[in-house]
Amino acid sequence: xxxxEPLFCSIDDFxxxxxPQWQQQLLVSKQRQRRRPRSLSLSEIMTILxxxxxxxxxxxxxxxxxxxxxxxxRAFPRAVSYQRFVxxxxxxxxxxxxxxxxxxxxxxxxxxxxxxxxKVCHNRCIVKVTPGNTDDRKPVVELLKELxxxxxxxxxxxxxxxxxxxxxEYDVRLLAKPRRNMKNHLMLWRDKVFARKRALxxxxxxxxxxxxxxxxxxxxxxxxxxxxxxxxxIAYCHQPKKPSLQLD
Numbered sequence: 001x002x003x004x005e006p007l008f009c010s011i012d013d014f015x016x017x018x019x020p021q022w023q024q025q026l027l028v029s030k031q032r033q034r035r036r037p038r039s040l041s042l043s044e045i046m047t048i049l050x051x052x053x054x055x056x057x058x059x060x061x062x063x064x065x066x067x068x069x070x071x072x073x074r075a076f077p078r079a080v081s082y083q084r085f086v087x088x089x090x091x092x093x094x095x096x097x098x099x100x101x102x103x104x105x106x107x108x109x110x111x112x113x114x115x116x117x118x119k120v121c122h123n124r125c126i127v128k129v130t131p132g133n134t135d136d137r138k139p140v141v142e143l144l145k146e147l148x149x150x151x152x153x154x155x156x157x158x159x160x161x162x163x164x165x166x167x168x169e170y171d172v173r174l175l176a177k178p179r180r181n182m183k184n185h186l187m188l189w190r191d192k193v194f195a196r197k198r199a200l201x202x203x204x205x206x207x208x209x210x211x212x213x214x215x216x217x218x219x220x221x222x223x224x225x226x227x228x229x230x231x232x233x234i235a236y237c238h239q240p241k242k243p244s245l246q247l248d
Contacts, residue, residue, distance in 0.1 A: 004075055007050060007238060012043040014099050022094070038088065039078040045085070046092055046099070048076070049227065053212045053235035090223035096230040103237035109149025110194060110245070112201040113140070113157065118215045118229075137162055145170050150191065152198050155179045194245075203243045204236075212236045 019042060040048075048068055057063035064082050073079070080088075137159050144151055144166060150173045151166075157176040166172040175191060177198075187195070209215045214232035219225040236242070 003054075004047065004051065004072070008043065008047045010238075011046050011050075011099065012041075014102055015041070015043040015046070015095065018095060018098060039080055040076065040085075040088075042092065042095060044076060045088055046095060048085075049089065049092060049096075049231045050234050050238070053214075053228075053232045054238070058213070058216070086224075089227050090221070093223055093227055093230070096227060096234065100230055100234050100237070103234055105237075107147050107149065111144075111147055111149065111151045112198055113143065113151055113153045114198075114201045114205065115156070116205045116209075118209075140174070141166065141170075144172050144174070147172055149173070150175055150194070152191075152195050153177070154198065158182070197245055200243050200245065207239075207243070208232060208236055212239075 038045075048064070052060055052063045055063060055067065057067065061082055064085060068076055069079055069082075079085075137157055140157065140162060148171060153174060153176040155177045157174065158179060159176075163174040163176070166174050175187070175195060177195065178185065212232035212235045214229050216228070219228065
């Protein structure tokens with residue numbers, strides 16, 4: 001129970017501010033609908049989803065039936081059936097998006113960027129296939145526009161036009177490793193040291209996939225895929241020890 005309390009208190013404090021504002025922004029249907037209050041609050045549902053990505057379980061059904069319904073029955077005395085809980089999961093998508101931004105830390109001026117593939121579902125469950133040859137540089141501006149300082153990347157992000165645009169519009173300096181057929185450019189000694197530490201992002205991605213479980217192939221809907229991805233990122237944000245660099 002001690003591991004649940006800090007996470008639940010953080011989420012519940014957020015929901016107390018978020019839910020009233022969210023309800024005011026929702027569109028009202030002209031048709032009369034019967035809305036029964038749920039036996040679990042939004043903060044309880046979000047806590048259960050995030051703690052799954054902090055646990056050693058790899059199947060959410062086993063986690064819910066064994067951990068939540070049995071071991072945590074005193075913490076969640078009004079827990080519903082597994083099927084009903086799964087029906088509620090998509091309703092947490094918007095709150096999880098906002099709460100993830102609430103978990104962001106302060107930018108130190110030194111950032112690393114990289115791309116990785118994520119398996120969405122098993123081949124037998126595929127309903128739509130998207131190309132995997134998307135240029136890594138395409139989403140860079142959207143990712144970095146709220147950062148500051150220097151961002152270190154591999155040679156897949158080499159683009160003079162992109163670097164110039166980020167520098168002029170957002171005061172972000174993109175430092176990418178040059179390709180073999182390109183001339184080396186002058187770089188400060190401090191920047192060279194940080195560029196050699198770029199492998200840190202690989203460690204972060206490995207923890208996101210294998211500890212926070214942002215990747216598995218048992219999704220049954222796009223909404224549940226997004227919920228699992230957001231919960232994994234939030235679980236990583238609440239992780240007490242993360243890969244880091246000593247900037248002193």
